[in-house]
Amino acid sequence: MSDENLFSDEFLKKLEILYIISRKIASGQMRAERRTKKIGSGIEFADHRNYVPGDDFRNLDWMIYARTRKLLLRLFEEEEDLYIYLLVDCSESMSLEGPSGLTKFQYAKMLAAALAYIGLSNLDRVAVVPFNAKLTGRLPPSRGRGQIHKIFKFLGPLESGGQTDIKEAFRTFVTQNKRRGIATVISDFYDPQGFQEGLNFLRYQKFEPIVMQVYDEAELNPALRGDLQLVDCETGAIRDVTVTAALLERYREAFFEYCDELEEFCVKRRLLYFRAPVQEPFDELVLRVFRAGGFLK
Amino acid sequence: MKFQGLDPQIFLSILAAVALVAALLYLLKMRRRRVTVPFSPIWNRVVQSEEVNRWWDRLKRLLSFLFALLIMATVLTGIADPRPEDERQVGRDIVLLVDTSASMSSLDVSGGVDRLDIARQEAIKVLETMGPLDSVMLVTMDGQLRPLTPFVKESAILQQQLKDLKTTATPADIRQAMQFVRDAVSDRPNAEIYVFSDGVFTQSFAEAAEVLPKTVQFKHVTTGESGNNVAITAFNVRRYFANTLNYEIFIELKSYFKRDIEIELKLSSDGEVVEKKSMTLGPEETRRMFFPNEGFSGKKLEARVVVKTADARDVFPTDDRAYAILPSTRKMAIALVTEGNLFLEAPLVSNENISYSTVTPEAWEPSLAENMDIVIFDRFTPPELPEQGRFMLIDPKGESSPWAIKGEVEGPEVTKTNKRHPLMRWVTLQDANIQIASKLTKTRKDEVAAQAGPHPLIVSRREEGRTLVGVAFDIRNSELPLKITLPVLMLNAVDYFMDEGDSIVPTYKTGEAWTIPVSKKATKATITSPDGTAHDVPVYRGRAIFYGELTGFHSVKVDDDEEFLVAANLSDTVESAIQPPEALELADRALTFEASETEKVKRQDWWVYLVFGALALLLLEWVTYNRRWTV
Structure with missing residues (x-):
């Protein structure tokens, strides 16, 4: 499938249906009332903390002071727009085409577009950040459903290439984006340096990562036999192997082991994790994301 | 063990060279197909876990190399064609x-x-x-x-x-x-x-x-x-010269038994038994028999001998049957061209086997000869004698005479007679008292039966298609009419003429080349043997030539129109003596x-087993090392 056809009218219709369904799933919530958990200068009380020099005296809880002689500062939830960052992996490994004719990169773009549409429809601020070993571009946060075409225009010409370095890319992302929000990472997570440090960067900087691991079933069951020289598409690393049925079985086990490692990492850290095979229709995956909660607040 | 296909030195040299090539090939790294994968670290994990088995892989590779060497050595040994040391080098x-x-x-x-x-x-x-x-x-x-x-x-x-x-x-x-x-x-x-x-x-x-x-x-x-056999060693039939309606049969039987044997002889004509005779043959007896005045109808005559003694068995059936063709029976047709001569007519009238007619010289036409067996010209010489036929000329005259006449001789005395000549059988001319005779000129073809000095008196000639008998005098001018000599001479002449005819049909002997008379104009002949096999045979000068191998009746077809039968018999007393010699x-x-x-020579083709061995090794090598598929 060519990238120009990714965001057709048919695709838009699907997005509209997804949006309606998402409204049902998030029923009871008010428009523009989605709040971050940021504690700050809002109206609604959230918590107390000890006073430190420099704090605004106006926020001291004098009633507490009167009873206990302790200086405690009243904290309020700060009401602000939700920022959704869509971090799309555009490394070389995402471009390998399987028997389905759909690359992981194309799938990731469709997924990003769908999530962006839902976000924009909820009046959230949606930014798209493609990355490989670094950030390869940035669509600044925008708001309102009308911005979806801007996102399509940004995603459409995106091309994949280069190596993956999640840690370095996310370090740059965190530095460049001070406003915290949901960081939806759409990637195959094929990073030789590992994915942990990169995700931790997001966590430590108060982003809420949602992990969407994209893969192709063909990667799971490669049609390989015999004496081969395997070349890594990103690093160019070469490995001589003799592929047998037993070796393939062990490869499958190793693949799942890798996926499980990522899932375990996310679950332990209460991060939303989704496994997204390209063979699964993207709208079904989006619904799965909605049902899991977290994306729609 | 010895090598028949290769010299041992050459064998070892080739083996060393092949082993070297194999070693080099094993040292060379096989070029692997390159395949791009999205994330090699996962493969690395898998392959690293395989590292523990590397020593086994190396061993398998070594084993594969050894197998390859062994396979090549086996194949080469097969090519060298090994043989047992004691096997004959040179074939018989x-x-x-x-x-x-x-x-x-x-x-x-x-x-x-x-x-x-x-x-x-x-x-x-x-x-x-x-x-x-x-x-x-x-x-x-x-x-x-x-x-x-x-x-x-x-x-x-x-x-x-x-x-x-x-x-x-x-x-x-x-x-x-x-x-x-x-x-x-x-x-x-x-x-x-x-x-x-x-x-x-x-x-x-x-x-x-x-x-x-x-x-x-x-x-x-x-x-x-065994040699127990009774054979028909000779068999034939002829029609009498004088009596053309009856036959005389000759048969010879030979017993090879060492004791008396009772036998039964059967004669069959066209399948019908016409004569049956039982007799006893003595030890190794040869018996010849004639069956005179037999009257048969049909064409084929078959004789069969059967041993009747209860405890005796004739083990050789081929000579138990004999075959013959019956000559045709009919009255002879004789024309007498004469002004009138009762002396000549008398002996012809008296013979019931002769149908004769008289023709005056004026009424004579050459076409009359076509339907006659014999034409007798009495004191008349036709201007032109037909090319085919049997002719007796009594006192020929003129230039048309087959014998040139050079005058006359008076009172010729018979000075010499050829007693062996068929015309002279029981004939004497000593007191014939011939008054005058023509001086006939004898040619090379002529055979003189009687002569007076240098002048032939009675002469015969056989030439292509024609038989002639000449009498140099008028019988009326001699005393022959008064003697028995004249009718005897006439009957001898008839017999002489008919002797060359169809009074006997020859029987052929197997194992010989038969020359079967056919039409002189014939160009080809087909002979069908008793077993139904047809043979196209050459015809040379009116005779079909055929090597006969089977007894029985053979059909001869000439130029697709004329067809007749000939008979063939073994008729060999030596071949019928079937007792095998001791050694x-x-x-x-x-x-x-x-x-x-004879010593049984076993085939010692070891190379076959070596080929199977090589195949087994190849299979073993595949199982241990190459058991995989490439996609």
Whole structure:
């Protein structure tokens, strides 16, 4: 499938249906009332903390002071727009085409577009950040459903290439984006340096990562036999192997082991994790994301 | 063990070279197909876990190399064609000479149908002893010699040929066979000749075998056990000259039994038994018999002899039957061209087998001769004598006479008569008192029966299509009419004329070339044997030439119109003497032996097992090292 056809009218219709369904799933919530958990200068009380020099005296809880002689500062939830960052992996490994004719990169773009549409429809601020070993571009946060075409225009010409370095890319992302929000990472997570440090960067900087691991079933069951020289598409690393049925079985086990490692990492850290095979229709995956909660607040 | 295909040094050199090449190939790294994968670290994990098995992989590779060396060594050894040390280096050149003569159809054998069947079985036994280097030739021997194959190594080819062999009713020509064998093995020092025969030959075997070199291995496989046989050794029938309505039959019987034997002789005409006679033949007795004045109808006459003694068995059926063709019976047609001569008419009238008519010289036409057996010209010489026919000219005159006349002689005295001439049988001319006779000029074709001085008085001539008898005087001018001589002379003349005709139909003998008279204008003839086989045979000067091998009636068809029968019999007293000799003698050696005495040479083709071994090793190598598929 060519990238120009990714965001057709048919695709838009699907997005509209997804949006309606998402409204049902998030029923009871008010428009523009989605709040971050940021504690700050809002109206609604959230918590107390000890006073430190420099704090605004106006926020001291004098009633507490009167009873206990302790200086405690009243904290309020700060009401602000939700920022959704869509971090799309555009490394070389995402471009390998399987028997389905759909690359992981194309799938990731469709997924990003769908999530962006839902976000924009909820009046959230949606930014798209493609990355490989670094950030390869940035669509600044925008708001309102009308911005979806801007996102399509940004995603459409995106091309994949280069190596993956999640840690370095996310370090740059965190530095460049001070406003915290949901960081939806759409990637195959094929990073030789590992994915942990990169995700931790997001966590430590108060982003809420949602992990969407994209893969192709063909990667799971490669049609390989015999004496081969395997070349890594990103690093160019070469490995001589003799592929047998037993070796393939062990490869499958190793693949799942890798996926499980990522899932375990996310679950332990209460991060939303989704496994997204390209063979699964993207709208079904989006619904799965909605049902899991977290994306729609 | 020895190598027949390769010299040991060459074998070792090739083996070393091949091993070196194999080692180099194993040292070279196989170029692997490159495949791009999205994330090699996962593969690295898998392959690293395989590292623990690397020593086994290396061992398998080493094993594969050793297997490859072993496979190549096995194949090379196969090519070198190893043989046991004691196996013969040089093959034999075997000649299987199988007797298919008449006597080989004798039934005095156990374990087979006839002697040929036993010979066939023994020949197959010899074939089974053949080694890989041996070659064999199959030759049959009867009246003719037939090499059925050249020297071949594939004995299976000969087995079918042996099964198809049939006997013929001809005697074996052992002399021709020995000469052929001598020529066939002249440049083959390891020749072995096997003769499968009952040893019944019409020629001396010892003399025939003298042509063979002394170094040739010669073995005779005998067959046959008995000589009990009663044969019809001669059989024919003729029509009487004078009495053309009746036949006289001659038959000769020969018993080869060592005791008295009761037999029954049957004569059949066109399948109907017309005469039956029982008799007793003494030990090895030959009996000749005539059956005079037999009257038959039909064309074919068959004689059959059957042994009636209860405990005796005739084991050779081929000579128990004999065949003959009956000459046609009819009255002779004679025309007498004369002004009138009762002396001549009297002997013709008195013979009931003669139908005669008189014609005046004026009424004579050459076409009259076409329907006549004999034409007698009395004192009349036709201006032109027909080209075909039998003519008697009494006192010929003029230039049209077949004999040139040079005057007359008065009172010729008969000075010489040819007693052997058929015309002169029981005839005397001493007191004929001939008054005057013509001086006939004798030619080379003429045979003088009687003469007066240098002048022939009675002369005969046989020439192409025509028979002539000339009498140089008018019988009325002699005393012959007053004597018995005239009717006797006339009847002799009739017999003389008819002797060359169809009073007897020749019976042919098998094993000889038959020259069957056919029309002189004939260009081709087809002879159909009693077994139904048709043979196109050449015709040369009015005779069809055919080598007959079967007894019985043969049909001869000439130029697709004329068709007649001829009969053929074995008629060979030697071939009918079927008692096999104790042993054949060659110089001072007895030759009879059993084929099973021949040492069986096993085929030691080890290369076949080596090829199978190489295949097994290849399979083992594939299982241990190469058991995988590439996509």
